[in-house]
Amino acid sequence: MSDVKGTAVVTGASAGIGKIYADRLAGRGYDLILVARRGDRLAAVATELRAKYGVAVEPLVADLGVAADLDRVAAVLRDDDRITLLVNNAGTSTLAPMAKTDAAALDAMTAINVTALARLTVAVLPRFTAKDRGTIINIGSVLGFHFLPVSSIYSATKGYVLNFTRGLQQELADTNVRVQLVAPAATATDIWEISGVPLSALEPGTIMTVEDCVDAALAGLDLGEAVTMPSVEDAAALLAAYDAARVALLAGSRTGKPASRYSK
């Protein structure tokens, strides 16, 4: 067991981006607690990573959309003093026009992408701030900054991740607790089939491998980035322009009276 790194909790570690985070964090010497619904897959990942890296790996089978399961995972994050890193990665997506999106899909996106991410962050934060140590990685999406005709709900959930994470960064600015927002673009995982838009429908040159995505995201963490967009070449300049517009909109709103275009 690693005393230096501690234990990393990765949600959604049974597949895709989370599974590669688990591999890379084990490679960096973290012990792991891996969360997902599919226990057979988590067990296979755990066996592989124990053998490959010699770290301790605990599968924690939970449906983050079920209140009792979410409470159980939150309690581990609240109470387990070994935990030094949380990757809020579990997510789901349905890409369809609103009128064709059923309530179950809406509820799943809200429960996993929003409620679970926020609840697990809130659960671990008191210990991290008390120790003035710890790292939270929240997996958003480029669709947190953008929306498509089929992505209203998914984009809204990832917009929550964006604003929640950046607000938290401000709150923790004077501490040693790190919070990173990772906003991938199209990455080759099962989420596309799940969303109803197969990867084959995307332009091939726009799809990143899951290994490249996670390795870039962790390189961004090492660089101290607050926001990491793995595929965006000039992310720093574009994010600065985005922030400048955001701050200007807020400043422009502080007039206390209707804008002149609304007066007769």
Ligand SMILES: NC(=O)c1ccc[n+]([C@@H]2O[C@H](COP(=O)([O-])OP(=O)(O)OC[C@H]3O[C@@H](n4cnc5c(N)ncnc54)[C@H](OP(=O)(O)O)[C@@H]3O)[C@@H](O)[C@H]2O)c1
């Ligand atoms: N792939 C992309 O193009 C892309 C782009 C931007 C952002 N992202 C974000 O990246 C994150 C990871 O997605 P991915 O692309 O790696 O998708 P994925 O391959 O479908 O993996 C999703 C993971 O989340 C877990 N999960 C889903 N629902 C869950 C639930 N109710 N309770 C517990 N775990 C649950 C799944 O495990 P079980 O099914 O075993 O529960 C799986 O391990 C998501 O937040 C996604 O929004 C992906």
